[in-house]
Amino acid sequence: MSVDLQPAPLRAAAAALDLLRPLVEALDGLGIACCLFDTADATLLWNRSFLQFFPEHAGAIQVGEPYAHNLRRFYEKRLDDLEKPAIERYIAEGIARHQAQQQPFVFSHGGRQLRVASLPLPGVGRIRLWRDESAGGPASMARCFTDVADLDGTALFDHVADGFMVTDPDHCIAWVNEPFVHLYGLVDRAAARGLRFEAVYRLAWSGAAPQEHPLFEQGLVVLEENLRFAGAPFEVPLPQARWSRVVAQHGPDGRGYFAHVDITVLKRQQQQLLAAERRARESETLLRQKSALLEATLERMEQGIMMVNAQRVVEVCNRRAMQLLDLPEDLMASRPSFQSVLDYQMAQGEFDHTPADVLDFIREGGILGVSQRYERPRPDGRVIEIFSVPIEGGGVVRTYTDISDRRRSEARIRHLARHDGLTALVNRDAFLESLTEAVHVARLGAAPFAVHYIDIDNFKPINDRFGHAVGDQVLVMVADRMRQTAKDGEVVARLGGDEFAVLQYRVGNEQSARSLADRLLAALAPPMEVEGHRLTVGASIGIALYPEAGDDADLLMRHADSAMYVAKVQGAASVQLYARGAPVLRSSASPSG
Numbered sequence: 134m135s136v137d138l139q140p141a142p143l144r145a146a147a148a149a150l151d152l153l154r155p156l157v158e159a160l161d162g163l164g165i166a167c168c169l170f171d172t173a174d175a176t177l178l179w180n181r182s183f184l185q186f187f188p189e190h191a192g193a194i195q196v197g198e199p200y201a202h203n204l205r206r207f208y209e210k211r212l213d214d215l216e217k218p219a220i221e222r223y224i225a226e227g228i229a230r231h232q233a234q235q236q237p238f239v240f241s242h243g244g245r246q247l248r249v250a251s252l253p254l255p256g257v258g259r260i261r262l263w264r265d266e267s268a269g270g271p272a273s274m275a276r277c278f279t280d281v282a283d284l285d286g287t288a289l290f291d292h293v294a295d296g297f298m299v300t301d302p303d304h305c306i307a308w309v310n311e312p313f314v315h316l317y318g319l320v321d322r323a324a325a326r327g328l329r330f331e332a333v334y335r336l337a338w339s340g341a342a343p344q345e346h347p348l349f350e351q352g353l354v355v356l357e358e359n360l361r362f363a364g365a366p367f368e369v370p371l372p373q374a375r376w377s378r379v380v381a382q383h384g385p386d387g388r389g390y391f392a393h394v395d396i397t398v399l400k401r402q403q404q405q406l407l408a409a410e411r412r413a414r415e416s417e418t419l420l421r422q423k424s425a426l427l428e429a430t431l432e433r434m435e436q437g438i439m440m441v442n443a444q445r446v447v448e449v450c451n452r453r454a455m456q457l458l459d460l461p462e463d464l465m466a467s468r469p470s471f472q473s474v475l476d477y478q479m480a481q482g483e484f485d486h487t488p489a490d491v492l493d494f495i496r497e498g499g500i501l502g503v504s505q506r507y508e509r510p511r512p513d514g515r516v517i518e519i520f521s522v523p524i525e526g527g528g529v530v531r532t533y534t535d536i537s538d539r540r541r542s543e544a545r546i547r548h549l550a551r552h553d554g555l556t557a558l559v560n561r562d563a564f565l566e567s568l569t570e571a572v573h574v575a576r577l578g579a580a581p582f583a584v585h586y587i588d589i590d591n592f593k594p595i596n597d598r599f600g601h602a603v604g605d606q607v608l609v610m611v612a613d614r615m616r617q618t619a620k621d622g623e624v625v626a627r628l629g630g631d632e633f634a635v636l637q638y639r640v641g642n643e644q645s646a647r648s649l650a651d652r653l654l655a656a657l658a659p660p661m662e663v664e665g666h667r668l669t670v671g672a673s674i675g676i677a678l679y680p681e682a683g684d685d686a687d688l689l690m691r692h693a694d695s696a697m698y699v700a701k702v703q704g705a706a707s708v709q710l711y712a713r714g715a716p717v718l719r720s721s722a723s724p725s726g
């Protein structure tokens with residue numbers, strides 16, 4: 134006895150194959166052909182009976198060759214020239230059968246009736262076994278009935294669930310049972326007798342709706358292909374979405390024995406399963422697309438975003454968040470805990486200027502169970518606005534927005550609203566705010582203060598003679614000289630036109646106020662060089678002392694203005710202190726420039 138002992142198997146476990154080798158050899162003794170395949174359908178092992186049953190493989194079969202090669206030799210021998218063009222499909226169907234086969238079936242090959250069984254072999258792949266039925270063996274169903282009349286006389290087969298059909302050697306129907314009659318919609322079993330199965334199949338479809346015809350055509354093709362080499366089970370569609378599975382066996386007497394199983398429910402379930410699978414696949418694809426879209430959106434967002442899950446692990450952190458917070462990519466790619474991100478930031482000095490209570494909160498995990506909005510000044514000077522929103526079930530989503538530009542423009546707008554655009558001194562509104570504050574503090578007992586109201590003398594002729602631009606430069610120089618003369622903390626303002634004011638703090642007496650006014654006049658006195666012109670300007674200054682000249686900002690302004698007017702009337706470059714009871718000569722609201 135010889136077995137083709139092959140070199141080490143390509144994929145299957147060598148130990149399992151070694152165990153199977155003697156078994157495969159022993160099967161030869163029983164006249165059973167055997168061939169083993171691995172899980173990828175590559176040929177592993179076969180015996181001598183296999184080559185006897187399938188002489189087309191002798192000298193050709195090889196270890197490791199795909200099952201498809203085996204099938205190709207098989208069909209090349211079997212198919213006639215008309216059928217050969219369809220060989221690839223036969224091979225594909227043969228592979229599908231090989232992979233899914235559960236029930237044995239009989240087919241004729243090389244003059245033999247071969248019953249083939251196939252089953253999976255765990256750890257190896259699949260085993261296929263063939264027995265020559267025509268050579269005798271256990272009694273087949275065919276041998277139980279020597280005469281079809283035996284069947285006709287009994288109702289036994291009418292009580293089984295499946296349809297049965299027996300054909301003569303000329304393929305004409307000799308007998309069918311009642312379930313068969315019912316399945317194919319025949320009048321009675323006599324209606325089938327003498328017909329070929331294909332004719333019964335046509336009868337079954339005779340009353341079908343036209344839209345079902347493509348299915349009928351499909352069924353005819355299946356019949357034609359499968360009845361030729363009856364053996365492998367096949368399925369045919371029937372009207373009204375019903376299906377029949379036909380399992381054929383051929384007896385040595387040339388008769389065919391067919392079981393017809395109504396698999397409508399099974400088929401429906403399969404279709405439902407397929408539809409559910411398709412839907413699952415579609416929604417999975419949709420989900421994948423959506424998640425890719427979401428990921429792309431997150432990566433392109435102008436806002437940073439971070440999602441911390443209930444276990445305090447950073448689940449999502451987009452590129453912008455990493456940029457805004459200076460977080461290293463490798464740390465964020467490691468699905469870090471939120472605490473380790475905070476630790477990293479702490480080590481980088483991110484929280485060096487954070488108030489102690491907030492720092493304690495950060496050390497305790499830094500996540501609140503309620504929505505919050507706050508701004509974090511970064512060590513690099515940028516300001517990040519942070520929104521933190523808790524997620525139901527734990528965790529938090531944070532968004533990070535760089536609001537440095539917004540903050541800068543707001544500061545600029547605030548500055549513009551309180552300062553004079555030409556001289557950069559504070560404007561009238563800001564001066565009045567400071568004055569109101571000074572009154573408030575003085576009322577609480579702080580030292581008295583003075584308001585100096587300053588109007589440039591004969592400014593108009595400068596404009597008229599040298600132009601507005603020169604006038605502007607003179608105003609800027611006047612502002613600079615006043616700013617330099619005033620002490621730190623004293624407020625110097627341009628009230629409008631050629632009018633200025635100084636808020637002088639801690640004025641112990643009248644003399645101290647006059648002294649500043651004189652210093653202001655002295656500072657203005659030196660000529661100014663503007664665009665090649667040598668210009669000299671003076672000013673008239675009115676002083677209002679708190680509380681003598683009034684105890685509110687408005688009164689103090691009006692009295693300082695009035696005193697300035699008196700000074701102006703007195704002549705250039707003079708100073709006038711407001712005296713209680715003096716008439717108000719000019720309202721501060723009156724236009725002066």
Ligand SMILES: Nc1nc2c(ncn2[C@@H]2O[C@H](COP(=O)(O)OP(=O)(O)OP(=O)(O)O)[C@@H](O)[C@H]2O)c(=O)[nH]1
Nearest residue numbers: 589590591592593594596601604605630631725726
């Ligand atoms: N160049 C320039 N001139 C201004 C500006 N604002 C107001 N003026 C001018 O300043 C002048 C102020 O008028 P007045 O106060 O009557 O002129 P003055 O010659 O100083 O008169 P007295 O105060 O009585 O000495 C007007 O000619 C205004 O047009 C400014 O921003 N730039």
